[in-house]
Amino acid sequence: MALLSIRDLMAHFETPRGTVYAVDGVNLDIGSGETVGLVGESGCGKSTLGKAILRLIEPNFGSIVLDSVDITHLKRRQLARHRHKVQMIFQDPYASLNPRATVGRIIEEPLMVNGWGSDRERKERVAWLLEKVGLPTDSLKRHPHEYSGGQRQRIGIARAIALNPKIVICDEAVSALDVSIRAQIINLLTDLRDELGLSYLFISHDLSVVEHIADRVCVMYLGKIVEIAERERLWAMPLHPYTQILMAAVPVLDPKIARERKKIIPRDELPSPLNPPGGCRFHTRCPYAQPKCRDEEPPLRPLQGRQSVACHLVTEQADGSIAYPTMAAEAAPKNDVRGAPA
Amino acid sequence: MANPVTEFWRRYRRNGAAVVGLAILCVVVAMALSAPVFFPTNPLRLVGPAELWPLTDARFPLGTDSLGRDIAAQLAHGAGTTLIIGLVASLVATTIGVGIGAAAGYYGGLVDDVLMRFTEIFQTIPNLIFLLALVAVLGPKIEHVVIGIGLISWTSVARLVRAEFMTLREREFVLASRAMGMSDLRIIVTQILPNAIPPVIVLASLIVAGAVLFESALAFLGLSDPNIASWGGLIGEGRLLIRTSWYVCALPGLAILLTVLALNLIGDGLNDVLNPMLKNR
Numbered sequence: 001m002a003l004l005s006i007r008d009l010m011a012h013f014e015t016p017r018g019t020v021y022a023v024d025g026v027n028l029d030i031g032s033g034e035t036v037g038l039v040g041e042s043g044c045g046k047s048t049l050g051k052a053i054l055r056l057i058e059p060n061f062g063s064i065v066l067d068s069v070d071i072t073h074l075k076r077r078q079l080a081r082h083r084h085k086v087q088m089i090f091q092d093p094y095a096s097l098n099p100r101a102t103v104g105r106i107i108e109e110p111l112m113v114n115g116w117g118s119d120r121e122r123k124e125r126v127a128w129l130l131e132k133v134g135l136p137t138d139s140l141k142r143h144p145h146e147y148s149g150g151q152r153q154r155i156g157i158a159r160a161i162a163l164n165p166k167i168v169i170c171d172e173a174v175s176a177l178d179v180s181i182r183a184q185i186i187n188l189l190t191d192l193r194d195e196l197g198l199s200y201l202f203i204s205h206d207l208s209v210v211e212h213i214a215d216r217v218c219v220m221y222l223g224k225i226v227e228i229a230e231r232e233r234l235w236a237m238p239l240h241p242y243t244q245i246l247m248a249a250v251p252v253l254d255p256k257i258a259r260e261r262k263k264i265i266p267r268d269e270l271p272s273p274l275n276p277p278g279g280c281r282f283h284t285r286c287p288y289a290q291p292k293c294r295d296e297e298p299p300l301r302p303l304q305g306r307q308s309v310a311c312h313l314v315t316e317q318a319d320g321s322i323a324y325p326t327m328a329a330e331a332a333p334k335n336d337v338r339g340a341p342a
Numbered sequence: 343m344a345n346p347v348t349e350f351w352r353r354y355r356r357n358g359a360a361v362v363g364l365a366i367l368c369v370v371v372a373m374a375l376s377a378p379v380f381f382p383t384n385p386l387r388l389v390g391p392a393e394l395w396p397l398t399d400a401r402f403p404l405g406t407d408s409l410g411r412d413i414a415a416q417l418a419h420g421a422g423t424t425l426i427i428g429l430v431a432s433l434v435a436t437t438i439g440v441g442i443g444a445a446a447g448y449y450g451g452l453v454d455d456v457l458m459r460f461t462e463i464f465q466t467i468p469n470l471i472f473l474l475a476l477v478a479v480l481g482p483k484i485e486h487v488v489i490g491i492g493l494i495s496w497t498s499v500a501r502l503v504r505a506e507f508m509t510l511r512e513r514e515f516v517l518a519s520r521a522m523g524m525s526d527l528r529i530i531v532t533q534i535l536p537n538a539i540p541p542v543i544v545l546a547s548l549i550v551a552g553a554v555l556f557e558s559a560l561a562f563l564g565l566s567d568p569n570i571a572s573w574g575g576l577i578g579e580g581r582l583l584i585r586t587s588w589y590v591c592a593l594p595g596l597a598i599l600l601t602v603l604a605l606n607l608i609g610d611g612l613n614d615v616l617n618p619m620l621k622n623r
Binding site for chain 2: 079083087088114
């Protein structure tokens with residue numbers, strides 16, 4: 001049994017212009033000590049999924065089972081008893097800390113709310129947490145504005161791990177940081193994971209960050225997961241055309257490799273989640289789209305062990321190999337733009 | 343960063359007018375505090391000849407009114423009355439306004455709709471008429487005056503607090519508080535309110551100024567507490583003598599003008615200090 005198990009989760013928002021299908025039927029399991037990366041472009045619903053798991057956004061359908069307890073429909077009081085198991089690290093280190101509170105107070109708050117120990121025990125734990133995340137012990141009486149972005153994120157991490165959670169949802173936790181700081185925070189997160197046995201759901205639009213930290217990676221597109229695979233496997237053989245496009249968009253340092261590697265550029269912009277395309281949601285942008293893709297929605301199906309993909313064009317051959325659309329295969333489809341200006 | 347009090351003063355000081363306002367208010371407060379020392383007897387006692395002009399008798403430097411009561415004593419004692427009515431009425435208005443605005447802004451939806459319609463009802467009632475009716479029904483006692491002024495002044499606070507709460511409730515530190523299982527009341531009081539309060543302080547200082555004017559209007563119409571010396575009451579007294587002894591109206595009128603002006607200048611100064619957009623000017 002997975003630590004966190006999400007089934008058919010949907011989160012829809014009613015807006016004056018119609019219903020936004022931010023999360024539209026997601027299945028996901030996270031095991032104990034596992035780090036799952038969740039990637040996708042802005043607006044694909046990955047943050048909404050993270051918030052729905054914490055029930056900061058109420059899901060419309062589906063279930064969230066955490067540590068064998070279905071928390072989807074728990075009332076506030078009952079939910080409060082399970083909250084300590086999942087915590088969140090937020091994207092913006094400036095908006096995620098109360099500017100009027102001291103650092104000591106910010107880190108102690110989750111302990112106070114959950115009735116953790118005596119006053120002295122809490123203070124000891126706060127001191128321990130400060131040390132764990134690498135902040136000086138004189139931070140207690142200071143305010144968040146006295147710290148840099150990276151240090152503020154350390155404060156946010158200390159707050160998130162204060163309650164000894166089993167899972168921490170990192171919602172773009174390093175995206176707002178300078179590149180040099182980013183590596184430090186990722187190292188801190190991996191150290192904490194190994195030491196405290198944490199699981200992470202690591203939400204990011206940045207594949208290179210996910211590559212560093214994730215065991216398994218989910219690729220999300222317009223509210224649905226289109227591919228899940230072990231990290232090495234996904235990087236070695238991305239099957240879904242969308243995953244291939246994301247991989248091809250990661251900047252490479254070596255200009256020689258950059259010049260030689262395949263360029264795949266999707267057509268169009270991300271369609272509005274107000275009115276997602278029928279059939280395969282990616283067909284409007286897919287360079288390999290077939291008539292079938294427009295009419296029929298491909299299910300997410302497992303192939304050879306732990307890689308799953310939702311694409312009609314990916315097929316398992318009789319000999320066990322997998323056929324999937326690539327640029328190498330035959331002539332490129334007409335609608336592919338090879339490095340030409342749009 | 344320096345000590346917050348010195349830092350506050352450093353920024354406040356940059357607005358010269360606000361410093362003048364604070365100085366005037368300090369004089370008014372000093373007047374109110376020293377009144378029992380300099381004028382130990384009841385200021386409403388008849389002490390001398392009626393309608394004595396100012397600067398004609400050393401015992402009554404500001405003259406006497408139509409009944410021979412010391413105007414200086416009434417002004418000094420009235421300062422305290424005026425300030426206390428202003429402060430308490432503003433406190434009442436702020437408390438009601440923060441309560442209603444916070445609930446409406448935090449919960450949104452139906453709660454917001456109901457509370458805002460309720461606020462609009464109060465906004466559409468003409469203020470002074472409502473206040474007059476209230477005091478006329480409840481009786482002209484100082485408590486009723488204070489509560490009445492509070493009841494007509496809270497709507498602007500409610501609207502302001504609601505707007506602040508609507509933006510702050512979506513901030514990530516509030517989400518973090520919810521994620522750790524904090525109760526709504528605790529989020530409202532310990533997380534959002536401290537961040538929403540600076541503009542409310544500015545507004546509250548302006549409500550004090552408004553309350554002083556409302557009390558004066560009531561007293562002028564003879565509907566304030568007749569047993570307490572107040573500036574408005576003195577003006578009301580003097581209006582029958584406006585052609586002969588105009589100073590009876592003019593002196594308390596000047597006091598009201600200066601106090602209200604001072605409170606408005608202080609409100610502006612607080613706005614400069616507390617409004618984060620101007621912080622690094």
